[in-house]
Amino acid sequence: MSFIVTENLVKHYRTGQAGVAALRGVSLSIPPGEFVAVMGPSGSGKSTLLSVLGALNTPTEGRYRVDGIDVYGLTPDRRADFRREYLGIVFQNFHLVPYLSLEENVMLPLTTKPMAGREKREMAENALDRVGLAGKGRRLPGQASGGEQERTAIARAVVNQPPLLLADEPTGSLDQTTGQQIMHLLRALGDDGMTIVMVTHNRDCAAYADRIVRVEDGQLVPAD
Amino acid sequence: MTIRHIALQSLRRRKSKAFFVLIGLTIGVSTTVALTALAAALTSEINHKLDKYGANILIVPHSENLSLSYEGLSLGGFSFETREIREADLARLKTIKNAANIAAVGPMVLGPVRTAGRKVLLAGVDIQATKLLKPWWRFQGRPPGPGEIAAGAEVSRLLGLVPGRVLEVNGQKFDISGTLEPTGSQDDGLLFMSLAPAQALLGKKGLISMVEVAALCTACPISDMVDQITAVLPEAKVTAIQSVVQGRMETIRHFRKFSYIVSFLVLLVSSLVVLVTMMASVRERTAEIGIFRALGFRSSHVMRMVLMEAGLLASLSGLLGYILGLGAGALSLSFLGGGTEAHVTPDPALAACVLGLALALGLAASVYPAMTAARLDPYEALRSL
Numbered sequence: 230m231s232f233i234v235t236e237n238l239v240k241h242y243r244t245g246q247a248g249v250a251a252l253r254g255v256s257l258s259i260p261p262g263e264f265v266a267v268m269g270p271s272g273s274g275k276s277t278l279l280s281v282l283g284a285l286n287t288p289t290e291g292r293y294r295v296d297g298i299d300v301y302g303l304t305p306d307r308r309a310d311f312r313r314e315y316l317g318i319v320f321q322n323f324h325l326v327p328y329l330s331l332e333e334n335v336m337l338p339l340t341t342k343p344m345a346g347r348e349k350r351e352m353a354e355n356a357l358d359r360v361g362l363a364g365k366g367r368r369l370p371g372q373a374s375g376g377e378q379e380r381t382a383i384a385r386a387v388v389n390q391p392p393l394l395l396a397d398e399p400t401g402s403l404d405q406t407t408g409q410q411i412m413h414l415l416r417a418l419g420d421d422g423m424t425i426v427m428v429t430h431n432r433d434c435a436a437y438a439d440r441i442v443r444v445e446d447g448q449l450v451p452a453d
Numbered sequence: 454m455t456i457r458h459i460a461l462q463s464l465r466r467r468k469s470k471a472f473f474v475l476i477g478l479t480i481g482v483s484t485t486v487a488l489t490a491l492a493a494a495l496t497s498e499i500n501h502k503l504d505k506y507g508a509n510i511l512i513v514p515h516s517e518n519l520s521l522s523y524e525g526l527s528l529g530g531f532s533f534e535t536r537e538i539r540e541a542d543l544a545r546l547k548t549i550k551n552a553a554n555i556a557a558v559g560p561m562v563l564g565p566v567r568t569a570g571r572k573v574l575l576a577g578v579d580i581q582a583t584k585l586l587k588p589w590w591r592f593q594g595r596p597p598g599p600g601e602i603a604a605g606a607e608v609s610r611l612l613g614l615v616p617g618r619v620l621e622v623n624g625q626k627f628d629i630s631g632t633l634e635p636t637g638s639q640d641d642g643l644l645f646m647s648l649a650p651a652q653a654l655l656g657k658k659g660l661i662s663m664v665e666v667a668a669l670c671t672a673c674p675i676s677d678m679v680d681q682i683t684a685v686l687p688e689a690k691v692t693a694i695q696s697v698v699q700g701r702m703e704t705i706r707h708f709r710k711f712s713y714i715v716s717f718l719v720l721l722v723s724s725l726v727v728l729v730t731m732m733a734s735v736r737e738r739t740a741e742i743g744i745f746r747a748l749g750f751r752s753s754h755v756m757r758m759v760l761m762e763a764g765l766l767a768s769l770s771g772l773l774g775y776i777l778g779l780g781a782g783a784l785s786l787s788f789l790g791g792g793t794e795a796h797v798t799p800d801p802a803l804a805a806c807v808l809g810l811a812l813a814l815g816l817a818a819s820v821y822p823a824m825t826a827a828r829l830d831p832y833e834a835l836r837s838l
Contacts, residue, residue, distance in 0.1 A: 280832055283747065285747055285831050285832040285835070286832040305751075305752065306751045306752065306753070309746065309749050309750060309752075310749065310751070312747065312749045313748065313749020313750075314749070316749075318748075320747075320835070324740075324744050324835070326459075326741055326744060327466070328462050328465065328466035329459070329462055333454055333458075333462070336454035337454070337744075337748050338748045338749055340456060340459065340750070340754075341456070341749070341750060341751070346454065346455075349454050350454075385748070
């Protein structure tokens with residue numbers, strides 16, 4: 230039984246008069262708990278694929294199901310709820326809100342949940358603890374190192390304990406040592422049963438995944 | 454962690470934009486408060502001055518025989534032969550509900566007399582009350598005392614009267630105490646004496662031809678007082694001098710209209726400042742809004758966040774605007790040379806209205822920016838990073 234199913238995903242972008250096909254019939258099945266690395270050269274469509282999987286970018290054609298839910302058949306508000314409940318997203322360059330502390334950034338997915346403030350704080354502290362940032366939650370993103378910001382982004386993605394984690398080049402702007410620490414962390418989350426889809430162009434990072442899929446010219450091609 | 458917390462942190466982060474919104478709305482609100490407070494203070498002063506300016510109620514006897522005009526105002530039927538008002542009955546004026554609003558009561562006896570071979574109208578007046586009822590009277594000499602007579606400007610000119618001389622009226626001699634400077638009214642053609650000697654001279658002891666009343670009617674409708682006086686003096690005809698009352702109301706209305714128009718225009722400009730600043734803020738925060746949306750915020754959450762920021766600033770503007778407006782009103786009053794009766798005073802009702810107005814304006818001007826923020830496509834917003 231697959232947890233994620235994409236059927237013939239097509240995504241066209243219009244640039245002036247011309248159209249660009251970023252995805253050209255991507256069909257993919259991922260069982261629950263699998264850690265998948267998506268690799269491919271720049272401009273191959275892997276980030277577009279991740280945005281479609283993140284319920285952020287409506288495909289031109291095709292279907293996308295998660296746990297049996299037709300994601301793009303949902304209303305925009307229901308799709309926002311889906312992102313909050315089902316997804317954790319680790320963006321390239323972290324995308325932390327600069328005026329909120331690391332802890333507050335981690336709490337963002339919990340903001341609209343009807344929970345007590347103390348409970349939210351406890352969940353955020355646990356998430357920060359899990360990524361090795363215990364006691365550093367009061368800092369602002371500008372006061373944290375790149376590695377700490379990446380860990381915060383991961384903590385934010387998992388604070389809600391979503392079943393699916395999407396990561397876009399999570400080590401792209403980190404040094405090798407910090408990158409390895411982050412990959413260990415993602416591997417640990419995968420081992421805990423979280424389904425992970427990670428976009429990367431780094432073979433070493435991809436090696437942490439259970440499976441590698443390649444995207445070239447908007448299509449899935451057999452991995453080397 | 455709530456949406457309100459994010460809104461507050463966002464305001465702290467964007468101090469300059471928050472300051473613009475705050476200043477824009479505060480200027481609008483304080484201008485409105487200042488003008489409203491100023492209008493209220495000046496209205497009060499105008500009322501007070503107009504109340505002091507002269508009589509606004511006339512009491513005359515009922516009559517069918519002769520129409521008499523006085524100061525361009527119809528006094529209704531009046532006849533020298535008709536039954537007049539008894540002076541003793543005027544004590545009843547103190548029993549009306551709005552007696553406290555009566556500033557002055559000026560009984561007057563009128564009658565023709567012969568002097569220097571001519572027939573002239575003599576008015577017996579209460580000199581003390583006249584000072585309140587006709588503050589514009591200026592005498593060459595002084596007002597008439599016991600055994601004295603004063604003359605209107607026209608009578609003085611025709612009869613060649615000057616203060617210090619003696620005038621024989623109906624065979625009795627009186628010292629001329631003074632002559633009245635021209636008033637442009639029928640007073641110029643009258644002779645004036647104190648009430649009691651005039652009554653004696655005219656053979657109308659204890660009788661009154663008419664009564665002028667100055668009512669302080671800032672808070673009471675003059676028609677109510679007319680009804681109350683009519684009830685206690687059923688034999689008399691009581692009339693409000695409508696021109697004075699209406700003129701007074703017209704002055705107040707014009708001033709209020711002016712302040713409303715100016716307030717409206719300033720508030721309009723303030724709202725535009727809020728709109729433009731909030732739009733700029735939303736544009737600046739496109740990527741940030743994209744992050745919120747990607748993390749599961751609904752459009753309504755984003756909208757609520759923007760409106761909450763506007764609401765917080767608008768509430769603060771309302772408070773600041775009220776305080777500054779009162780100060781500006783008081784300052785303007787001193788520049789405008791407001792009299793001692795004009796004061797800008799804190800008004801809880803105005804404060805509540807102003808807070809509500811500021812909040813409504815702030816929110817109304819932010820609806821469009823909030824909708825723009827809520828409609829942002831999360832993917833496009835994130836791509837702007």
